[in-house]
Amino acid sequence: MKNSKYLPLLATFVVFVLAYVICISVFPNMLSTRVAGNLLTDNAFLGITAVGMTFVILSGGIDLSVGSVIAFTGVFLSVILRDTSIHPLAAFVIVLALTTAFGAAMGGVIFFLDMPPFIVTLAGMFLARGISYLLTTESVPITHPFYSTLQDLYIRMPGGGRLTLIAMIMLAVFAFGIILAQRTRFGTYVYALGGNLTSAQLMGVPVAKTTVGIYALSGFLAGLSGIVFSLYTSAGYSLAAVGVELDAIAAVVIGGTLLTGGYGFVAGTFLGICIQGLIQTYIVFDGTLSSWWTKIVIGLLLFGFIALQRGLMWMSERSARNMRHASAAQASSA
Amino acid sequence: MAVPTIVRERTPQIIVLAVILALNAIISPGFFSIEIQNDRLYGSLIDVLNRGAPVTLLAIGMTLVIATKGIDLSVGAVMAIVGAVAASLITSGYSLPATLAGALFVGLACGLWNGALVALLDIQPIIATLILMVAGRGIAQLITEGVILTFNDKPELIFVGSGSFLSLPMPVIIWIFVAILAILVVRRSALGLLIEAIGVNRRASTLSGVNSRVILLAVYAVSGLCAATAGVIAAADIKGADANNAGLWLEMDAILAVVIGGTSLLGGRFSLVGSLMGAMIIQSLNTGILLAGFPPEFNLIIKAAIILIILIVQSPASQAAMANFRASRQTVAIKTESREHAAR
Numbered sequence: 114m115k116n117s118k119y120l121p122l123l124a125t126f127v128v129f130v131l132a133y134v135i136c137i138s139v140f141p142n143m144l145s146t147r148v149a150g151n152l153l154t155d156n157a158f159l160g161i162t163a164v165g166m167t168f169v170i171l172s173g174g175i176d177l178s179v180g181s182v183i184a185f186t187g188v189f190l191s192v193i194l195r196d197t198s199i200h201p202l203a204a205f206v207i208v209l210a211l212t213t214a215f216g217a218a219m220g221g222v223i224f225f226l227d228m229p230p231f232i233v234t235l236a237g238m239f240l241a242r243g244i245s246y247l248l249t250t251e252s253v254p255i256t257h258p259f260y261s262t263l264q265d266l267y268i269r270m271p272g273g274g275r276l277t278l279i280a281m282i283m284l285a286v287f288a289f290g291i292i293l294a295q296r297t298r299f300g301t302y303v304y305a306l307g308g309n310l311t312s313a314q315l316m317g318v319p320v321a322k323t324t325v326g327i328y329a330l331s332g333f334l335a336g337l338s339g340i341v342f343s344l345y346t347s348a349g350y351s352l353a354a355v356g357v358e359l360d361a362i363a364a365v366v367i368g369g370t371l372l373t374g375g376y377g378f379v380a381g382t383f384l385g386i387c388i389q390g391l392i393q394t395y396i397v398f399d400g401t402l403s404s405w406w407t408k409i410v411i412g413l414l415l416f417g418f419i420a421l422q423r424g425l426m427w428m429s430e431r432s433a434r435n436m437r438h439a440s441a442a443q444a445s446s447a
Numbered sequence: 448m449a450v451p452t453i454v455r456e457r458t459p460q461i462i463v464l465a466v467i468l469a470l471n472a473i474i475s476p477g478f479f480s481i482e483i484q485n486d487r488l489y490g491s492l493i494d495v496l497n498r499g500a501p502v503t504l505l506a507i508g509m510t511l512v513i514a515t516k517g518i519d520l521s522v523g524a525v526m527a528i529v530g531a532v533a534a535s536l537i538t539s540g541y542s543l544p545a546t547l548a549g550a551l552f553v554g555l556a557c558g559l560w561n562g563a564l565v566a567l568l569d570i571q572p573i574i575a576t577l578i579l580m581v582a583g584r585g586i587a588q589l590i591t592e593g594v595i596l597t598f599n600d601k602p603e604l605i606f607v608g609s610g611s612f613l614s615l616p617m618p619v620i621i622w623i624f625v626a627i628l629a630i631l632v633v634r635r636s637a638l639g640l641l642i643e644a645i646g647v648n649r650r651a652s653t654l655s656g657v658n659s660r661v662i663l664l665a666v667y668a669v670s671g672l673c674a675a676t677a678g679v680i681a682a683a684d685i686k687g688a689d690a691n692n693a694g695l696w697l698e699m700d701a702i703l704a705v706v707i708g709g710t711s712l713l714g715g716r717f718s719l720v721g722s723l724m725g726a727m728i729i730q731s732l733n734t735g736i737l738l739a740g741f742p743p744e745f746n747l748i749i750k751a752a753i754i755l756i757i758l759i760v761q762s763p764a765s766q767a768a769m770a771n772f773r774a775s776r777q778t779v780a781i782k783t784e785s786r787e788h789a790a791r
Contacts, residue, residue: 175573247745
């Protein structure tokens with residue numbers, strides 16, 4: 114049953130290819146690097162935070178605070194750049210330190226108070242959104258010249274598409290996430306935690322450090338995502354990025370990661386983001402469909418993938434039972 | 448002194464509610480005054496009861512769901528769907544009973560969908576209900592065709608949101624009725640016990656003969672019905688169905704009300720009265736913040752602080768610490784006592 118590990122990922126890949134083929138057959142123009150570049154740019158902030166969400170879900174947890182943290186980052190940056198003469202790079206460092214500490218604090222509460230991640234990160238969601246409201250309730254534009262320099266950075270792809278800086282950041286974060294999950298000790302700990310907490314503890318996985326590290330990573334990536342979002346919109350607004358946590362969770366699930374933790378791939382999340390982006394692009398190209406179809410299609414895809422995962426687990430449980438029966442029969446006949 | 452059990456068990460909630468109400472009274476001196484105009488009670492307290500109706504109704508269903516170790520994230524989206532259904536039925540000429548029946552039926556169907564995913568397909572509740580939470584507002588938008596469906600000329604449906612009966616506003620009558628019904632059904636029969644049994648250990652209760660599938664289905668169906676009732680009230684209150692904003696984030700408020708009320712998120716123990724008080728605490732806070740003239744933005748920070756305090760109090764770690772502290776104090780007392788004996 115080694116291959117069943119890759120089956121959800123494979124299913125996601127098939128859905129992505131099918132969706133792309135359908136899109137191209139209806140709108141041949143969608144087969145261009147321009148569309149691909151725009152898709153990556155438009156979903157850059159979502160992709161970055163979805164990498165953090167993948168680690169959280171792999172460990173068997175959930176992080177509802179990321180949308181609020183993105184909004185907080187944008188508001189913090191816009192206010193600090195408006196009111197002080199700090200260079201944006203310094204502001205980036207400050208805000209990343211803040212969001213990482215925020216994530217680490219949530220991880221600490223989850224581990225040391227032994228509380229469900231759902232309710233702890235819900236409190237974090239209220240807190241981060243509340244603090245951004247306190248900073249400002251208006252949309253504050255960012256006019257620093259450094260921002261326009263960053264926004265003008267791009268690589269021209271063959272076919273006229275532009276790979277913008279924020280799209281490159283997202284791709285880099287995905288590459289970093291894949292290496293972290295598959296090739297480092299931290300990644301192994303995360304999978305162990307999601308597989309079975311008690312066994313992980315007994316095997317000597319440093320559960321406290323890993324839990325705090327996972328939520329700190331998610332906080333850091335949510336902060337980075339907030340920076341990217343502020344580059345994308347050139348503004349900070351406390352009501353921005355509402356519900357992004359749901360989109361990120363949906364991308365992770367569509368990407369084939371098991372919500373109970375322990376199984377899944379960061380690369381799958383990338384496919385999940387691309388599928389969501391394709392649906393949006395299709396609706397934009399069509400022009401007559403309303404944007405709420407995005408939500409319904411994503412809901413249907415969620416259901417499809419969850420049902421697929423259940424089916425796979427049911428099948429593997431049944432084959433395990435059959436094998437037990439077979440070995441028991443052998444033992445009794447011997 | 449014979450203190451009723453219900454009061455003794457809910458002392459923390461009663462104290463918190465009393466403190467918040469007292470603070471409100473300090474902020475606005477006329478807070479407790481209630482007057483009768485046109486055969487109807489008016490006053491800030493009545494307003495708290497009235498405004499708190501949707502969260503209270505959601506909290507009733509949510510309590511039962513959480514007692515089975517589940518959670519229902521979809522209630523806000525179900526409110527939006529049901530509001531849209533009610534508005535489109537009444538504007539296309541159906542009578543009030545037909546509209547209400549249709550709305551409740553849709554809520555029941557949403558609840559059964561969640562219940563089927565949880566009970567039959569064994570999907571984690573948080574994920575199962577996430578599907579409807581994500582897709583629900585899209586469905587509501589499809590029903591209203593992307594506009595806010597208003598029904599200013601339908602006094603019979605508006606009555607549900609702003610009318611009054613026995614000099615109390617209709618929403619208050621409705622939630623009190625639903626609450627009494629729910630408490631009687633779960634506590635005057637074995638149903639409450641069975642729900643708690645599933646929350647403690649679903650496998651064990653199934654093995655001992657509890658039909659956990661049917662009970663889980665029923666619990667999510669009740670949550671859907673409660674959300675439907677809340678959705679009709681919310682739509683009738685603003686005389687229209689707003690697919691984007693109806694019930695937005697109310698699932699979080701409902702979960703918060705349940706947790707404040709002393710029901711553990713880990714399932715197995717629940718208190719409907721506690722959840723009702725939790726909902727009232729949240730609503731008194733909201734009203735108090737408005738009365739104090741604070742910007743409503745403070746709401747979220749205060750809520751976050753409350754969750755944090757409750758988490759710390761409820762957490763197994765701090766309870767173990769408290770038990771240790773008590774035990775060590777006892778041993779210290781015993782030691783000093785024995786030392787005194789020895790000195791003598």
